[in-house]
Amino acid sequence: MAESWVPVAPSSDFSLANIPFGIISTSADPTPHAAVAIGAEALDLKMLISQHGLEKTFPGIDGLEGVFSQPTLNAFARLGSGVHRSVRRRLQEILGTAPSSSSLLRDDEELRARALIAQKKVKMHLPMDIGDYTDFYAGYHHAHAVGVMFRGLQNALQPNYSHLPVGYHGRASSIVVSGTPIHRPVGQILLDPAAEPKQPTAGPSRRLDIELELGCFISRPNKMGESVDVNDANPGHIFGYVLLNDWSARDIQTWEYVPLGPFNGKNFATTISPWVVLADALKPFRAKAVDNPTPLQDYLKEQQTDNVFDIDLEVELTTADGGETVISRTSSKHLMWSFPQMIAHHTLGGCPLRTGDLLGSGTISGPGGEGESGSLLEMTHGGKREVLLSGMDARTFLKDGDTITLRGSAGPRGARVGFGECVGRVYTSLRR
């Protein structure tokens, strides 16, 4: 991969090999519109096109009229993977130093000053208009560890787990972009879960947790009543990926979740990273999923077997006084189901997935125990052991003022493909 003439730090997630898409607003143009990330800069696509016109900026690519001026990436996503690929390649020409590269931006100092804006100076917005959000449970080691805690070793994984990607409908209205403050939810909880009869109280969650996940955005929709073939799902129906923190109030969840699943324990907030990494950019990092010895139904059989990604993931906890501790390191390869399998299963009965719909992978934990866990629930064995932090601090669950930062990237230094940060700080509102 060639280099970019824009300075890219070796540790940057946003090398020329990445080119993720996001929605920004700037002091010069406060209406949300599209950009890509390169190094520590955002390239304002609306600005670039307004200067050179669509035909000169993206020659030969149809359907882009007005697309990058919109407040979400939905119109772009809908154009399908062929267009995404062409646009990304063209941006690599514009931003690259290869002999074939374009001088459109590089040699225009005035345009560079206007179109290349430091990421820390732009405001990021939710990249997509998300119609429906579905959260799966494909992280095998997480599902097993939590299953043991909630239902005992005998029933840790339900009989259906290895036959289908278990998932449930999440809440779209509370999905927020990285940086949005996270309000500690009030809910019904059992202070003494063992007491009979069970007597809940209403109060702030005492067991506020995180879930480290990968999120996947749908590009082309399927019609109601028609299913998506597992081998057509990628790249046919996948736009790209983000990091996702499925904040979870364990005490609320434990009391409410039978028989219809998680509700208020989850629907108060879900944070996603702002830059959508395109399916193409993650292709070099494909890996084999967690082995599933169960014979699959035909509709879940993939021709391609390296169907998940080996992306290094980490979770950092920053306390109110600034102490930073990476509390988990793992990889997104620890899934037993791929996103194409999730899509095939989700649409098997004819459920329509629309452009912009979001699928969560489920919490990703490694096989190695606490230091590879995607949730505090696992790290602390259900709140029984503390996670030690720098500065002699410790946690079972999150305190007010704690900040959680998820990071994920793959590839060698200088040519990394990553998500940037997915950040949320916990607070308790005084106003109820």
Next chain:
Amino acid sequence: MAESWVPVAPSSDFSLANIPFGIISTSADPTPHAAVAIGAEALDLKMLISQHGLEKTFPGIDGLEGVFSQPTLNAFARLGSGVHRSVRRRLQEILGTAPSSSSLLRDDEELRARALIAQKKVKMHLPMDIGDYTDFYAGYHHAHAVGVMFRGLQNALQPNYSHLPVGYHGRASSIVVSGTPIHRPVGQILLDPAAEPKQPTAGPSRRLDIELELGCFISRPNKMGESVDVNDANPGHIFGYVLLNDWSARDIQTWEYVPLGPFNGKNFATTISPWVVLADALKPFRAKAVDNPTPLQDYLKEQQTDNVFDIDLEVELTTADGGETVISRTSSKHLMWSFPQMIAHHTLGGCPLRTGDLLGSGTISGPGGEGESGSLLEMTHGGKREVLLSGMDARTFLKDGDTITLRGSAGPRGARVGFGECVGRVYTSLRR
């Protein structure tokens, strides 16, 4: 209540006491826009306003600019209950024969011919842009009966049931308006549920069922992190009501639903009736909910105790050869939780409800057994007994070609307030 000069059959759901809102398109104006129902006619509000102007049609009511030309009722809903009340009252003046009534439409033959269109000649659309759909489980007799079937008498109702309105996030993308054909879903099912190890197959659902529910649309949103007080929810946050058929594939549901709740067993289709009956129109039919002896948390305590509605509901099954049988008659009063309680609980942790969001009550069944059940699952005791139909036909679950029609209305003949029909016909697609 005065009468309308538009002919209203005594059995019509759409008397002058109702005035429900919907989205229509017509041969003269094929762009979806707003209307109200009166008798067997639809009054085209866009047409009425284009003739007389907003100030003459709705004098003194602010915020209506362009609202009735939109393809959904969201903008109208967002204006809040004060505006909904004023608009409905003004339409009762325009359509009524009282001395105070307006001659705006009645005395203008040419306008009447264009603005009053037979309902059977208009196409109805989904009335709202539905961001999120939440389905509750507030029908006490249903929850108990199904709980016995799924988990035995001992665990029929989970300990949380009487402490909070149990609910789960549904699928918004597959909500369709009455009349839309319903595709029988394919899914993973256990042909022999007792066999060990459990071995699913993939095929069309053999246990396709209905659920008779009331749906409630949100008007004013709450901010993320802020809860709605149970006593402010109605009319502060409620726009109006529809009938809702939560089609359910019981065999798919049984296998998939642990531990995260219903998914493909539900997300293939949900049908709603097209006319939104405003909160004000149902006010005269308030009734006491099913008694709940459990002491409630403060946030669920309502000042008003007649917090559900006594609306007569019925379910009709029409076979492919035209035989019609009413298989259930019950009332919407058989709920243990009111919509204000559902809203208070849903937002307790700060989950934002947006304008147009839909809440389902959960299946409504009466206490009297089969003939009052809101699902075939209950009527047939889990598929063990047949429901007899006219013409010596019988069903356990739905066959292809079957049509289900839900109806609901309250009040005396000639002044009825009802929903019209909520219809869906089942078919199996040859194309997979």
